[in-house]
Each structure stands twice: as structure tokens, then as C-alpha cells.
Amino acid sequence: MAELDKFDYRLLELLQENSRxxxxALAEKVGLSSAACLRRVxxxxxxxxxxRDVAVVSPKVFGKRMMVxxxxxxERDRPDRYILMRDAFAKMPEVVQCHHVTGAHDFVLRIQVSDMEEYSAFxxxxxxxxxxxxxxxLAVLGSLK
Amino acid sequence: MAELDKFDYRLLELLQENSRxxxxALAEKVGLSSAACLRRVxxxxxxxxxxRDVAVVSPKVFGKRMMVxxxxxxERDRPDRYILMRDAFAKMPEVVQCHHVTGAHDFVLRIQVSDMEEYSAFxxxxxxxxxxxxxxxLAVLGSLK
DNA sequence: CATTCTTTGCGAAAATCTCGCAAGGATTTG
DNA sequence: CAAATCCTTGCGAGATTTTCGCAAAGAATG
Structure with a gap:
């Protein structure tokens, strides 16, 4: 893609907040015509x-009230395990996020489950x-964003 | 909200993947009419x-290539700081996620910046x-989901 | 089994998006 | 510096999508 100008950045900013x-509405906020905005988008x-565009579903409704x-x-002796682990995590519905990181730890996972029992089993x-x-x-008490 | 039935769950599943x-298209996949699907949604x-519905923007293109x-x-002496911190984090564009957690640490933040210099300044x-x-x-080397 | 409440599909109307077109700027080229 | 080229714009028509009223089909209630 070529360069993005300030209009594009503004559009991205707006759509990241609300893709609908x-x-x-976009035209009004960025100062272009409706057609121009839609063409750019x-x-x-x-x-x-x-x-992609995704709907953010309330985890509560899904019954997944617990986040960890x-x-x-x-172990440091098997670096090839990393890829296997990663792929395994990708398939687990409880794992909503998985980051491979530097430092003392190797992975940071975000897990979403119904309750302690389910977490324990996991x-x-x-x-x-x-x-x-x-x-x-680390049990999550509250989150932003 | 009342109870969700299997149609609702199916719709949520689909829209979480692609809200557009x-x-x-929904009708075809869930076996209801277009109008019924849209009404439910x-x-x-x-x-x-x-x-909410959000556009997922490629961090690379946005120039935010570094995740930490x-x-x-x-300090444990000022519990009231927690709320202040949380609110402060909410306003920072670098902070894409903020979790208040139990255990040895208090917060887990996910930070997105352009480069080390920007992170350093942050x-x-x-x-x-x-x-x-x-x-x-913890610098993120790679992520899933 | 009648009543009430909910949800459906249909179809019309409204809203939204897509696209061709001519015009206006910007950039390149001679 | 002007001509040529390229890119993006706004407009507006046509296509697509969503919203909504309505009658009917199902469920739930008593």
C-alpha cells in the first residue's frame, strides 16, 4: 500500500473505535464526501x-466470567517446543491471547474460562x-479496553 | 437480555469472526431469513x-511495530492509586490493554509503540x-490471536 | 383449548454502499 | 513554464443492504 495520509489515519482511528x-458519519468527521470516505475505507x-472487522461480544454473556x-x-533445552506450544495454544478456545516474549518468561497467555474449576482443569x-x-x-480483577 | 438460543450463539460466532x-450471508449460514438474522443481531x-464493532488495523502499517x-x-501504601492509575492508563494511546491482577504484580499492561525510543520515552x-x-x-516476539 | 406473547417470512421503504464520470489538483516531463 | 499524466474528489444513478410494518405460525400460560 502506498502512503497513508491524515485522512486515512483519521478514518482508521474512527473505525477502530466503531467499525459501523x-x-x-465518517464524512462529517473527516471532512470528505461520503463516497470519498467509503472509497478510502x-x-x-x-x-x-x-x-478484518469483528464484533466484540461481552464475555459475561458467554459465561466466561473469569480471566487469568x-x-x-x-525448559530451555528444547527450543523446538516453542512452535509446538504456540500452535497448540492457537487451537485452545480458553486461550484468547498468546504472546511469545523475551526475558525470564517465555509466554504470556490470556485465558478466559467460566470458573475456577474450569481453570483448574485447564x-x-x-x-x-x-x-x-x-x-x-495472575487472576484478573478488572480490565480496560 | 433474555436467553440466547442456538441461533444467537451461531450469529455471535460468525460476527466475532467477521462483523461485515x-x-x-448470515441467513444462509444459520438457516433463518435475512430479516430474522438482522433483527436478532x-x-x-x-x-x-x-x-461494539471494531476494525482490526494491522499494527505494522500503523507504524506500531513494537509490543511490550x-x-x-x-507501592502498597496507597490503594487509592489503583483507580487513578487505571484511569490514567485508559487515556494513553500506547496502552492497548490494561488488567488489574492479583498476586505479586498489580497491573499487566500491553503497550504498542513504534520503536524502542518511543517505548523508552513512555x-x-x-x-x-x-x-x-x-x-x-517483556518484549513481544510474536503473538497469536 | 382459548389467550397471549414471541418470532418468523415477506415485501415495501429507507438507508447505505458502489461505481462511472467529469472536474480539479498535484506531480512529472519535455 | 506549460503540457501531459496521474490521482482523488464530489456528484449522482444504480445496486445492495438494512429497517420496519404486517399477517401468520409457533410457544407458553392458564
């Missing part, structure tokens, strides 16, 4: 600047493996 | 089951405060 804004999507952040440390199933050296669970 | 599916939005996870520990500005006892920065 209509061409008219279309282009942003085609070129991959906007990767896990700091995971693996830990048992996933973390009690020989190549996992240590894991630290 | 049209009524017709409308209701899911009104009742807050769908909290920060484990933050505050740390200087935000974390070098007397009520912040310790912070640990």
Missing part, C-alpha cells in the same frame, strides 16, 4: 491495512508437562 | 451482548513515579 460508522481493507493471565516458563491438562518449568497465574 | 457479513447489539507487556508493581514518562515500585518489561 456509515459513510455519512474500501482501499484500506483491500490492501490489508484493515485486516499466565506467565509461562519452559492448568492440569495443559501446564503439567515436563517441558514446562514454571507457570504463574 | 450481510443479512443474506440488532437485538444483540441493543442489549449489549455485542458490545509490562508487569507493574505499585517508560520514563509513566513508570518513573514514586508510587510505582517495580516494572518488568
Amino acid at each position: 460508522l456509515t459513510g455519512g 474500501q482501499r484500506l481493507r483491500e490492501t490489508g491495512v484493515i485486516e 493471565i499466565v506467565l509461562l516458563t519452559m 492448568v492440569e491438562r495443559v501446564f503439567h508437562e515436563p517441558y514446562i518449568k514454571r507457570y504463574e497465574s | 457479513l450481510t443479512g443474506g 440488532q437485538r444483540l447489539r441493543e442489549t449489549g451482548v455485542i458490545e 507487556i509490562v508487569l507493574l508493581t505499585m 517508560v520514563e514518562r509513566v513508570f518513573h513515579e514514586p508510587y510505582i515500585k517495580r516494572y518488568e518489561s
